[in-house]
Amino acid sequence: MARKQRKTAESNLKEEKNRYSDCRVSPYRFIDLFCGIGGFRLAFERAGCQCSWSSDWDKYAQQTYEANFGERPHGDIHSVAVADIPAHDILCGGFPCQPFSIAGVSKKQSLGRKHGFQDEKQGNLFFSIAEIIDYHRPVAFVLENVKNLRSHDNGHTFEVIHSTLTVALGYTVYHKVIDAKPFVPQHRERIFIVGFRDWRYFEFPELRETGPKLSSILEPTVPDKYTLSDHLWQYLQDYAAKHKAAGNGFGYGLFDGLDLQHWD
Numbered sequence: 001m002a003r004k005q006r007k008t009a010e011s012n013l014k015e016e017k018n019r020y021s022d023c024r025v026s027p028y029r030f031i032d033l034f035c036g037i038g039g040f041r042l043a044f045e046r047a048g049c050q051c052s053w054s055s056d057w058d059k060y061a062q063q064t065y066e067a068n069f070g071e072r073p074h075g076d077i078h079s080v081a082v083a084d085i086p087a088h089d090i091l092c093g094g095f096p097c098q099p100f101s102i103a104g105v106s107k108k109q110s111l112g113r114k115h116g117f118q119d120e121k122q123g124n125l126f127f128s129i130a131e132i133i134d135y136h137r138p139v140a141f142v143l144e145n146v147k148n149l150r151s152h153d154n155g156h157t158f159e160v161i162h163s164t165l166t167v168a169l170g171y172t173v174y175h176k177v178i179d180a181k182p183f184v185p186q187h188r189e190r191i192f193i194v195g196f197r198d199w200r201y202f203e204f205p206e207l208r209e210t211g212p213k214l215s216s217i218l219e220p221t222v223p224d225k226y227t228l229s230d231h232l233w234q235y236l237q238d239y240a241a242k243h244k245a246a247g248n249g250f251g252y253g254l255f256d257g258l259d260l261q262h263w264d
Helices: 001-023 039-046 060-070 102-108 125-136 153-169 230-245
Strands: 029-033 050-055 090-093 140-146 173-179 189-198 253-255 260-263
Touching: 029 039, 029 125, 039 050, 039 090, 050 060, 090 125, 125 140, 125 153, 153 189, 189 253
Parallel strands: 029 050, 029 090, 090 140
Antiparallel strands: 140 189, 173 189, 253 260
């Protein structure tokens, strides 16, 4: 029964693709929220989409984004009225991860600060995304965050996010934790949440198992200013030891040109 339903869904998806390819002339428009230096934009522009608006509050990210794309992102999302954001077909947003990541949560707890949705500065920005989706009703959205978003607060955080997107907003939602190791020399596991306004069948792509080695991206010579001072290197070692003793996730790796020597 499940196989039959999947074949029917795939057939419907193929018909929908053909219908869109026949009738759609202009490219899909997307907005780039919490855009950083433009990772989402690179991907969507390569897929033929057009960015209609971008936003990030970090001034250095804004400078780099402007150098990359010739456009300076708007600032704090809270300073922009939802109605003033241009119409769009797709919403992209890698909302801040610090309130949900293992390292971010442990740091906030050590400083006596709130984390998750209770972090008033960064933790509630998902609800800004939900407000934009509710107002503009884009055809689709793609959200990204750390793997730990799924298990933060014993799963309650993700339950709220999923319920908001599916029950409150009425979108069909798919999610998966993806490791970026096929593309970068690092285990970088992130959760991707994909949603569609109208029901459609969707599968995340299968990725290859191996990727580039760290040695393939390192420059043979670098200016001395990029080398850690003895003082900073000792500080990082002490900081890692402190967090390791407390059972937290902060650490560092040493690379000798061939492979990692060890991880602390």
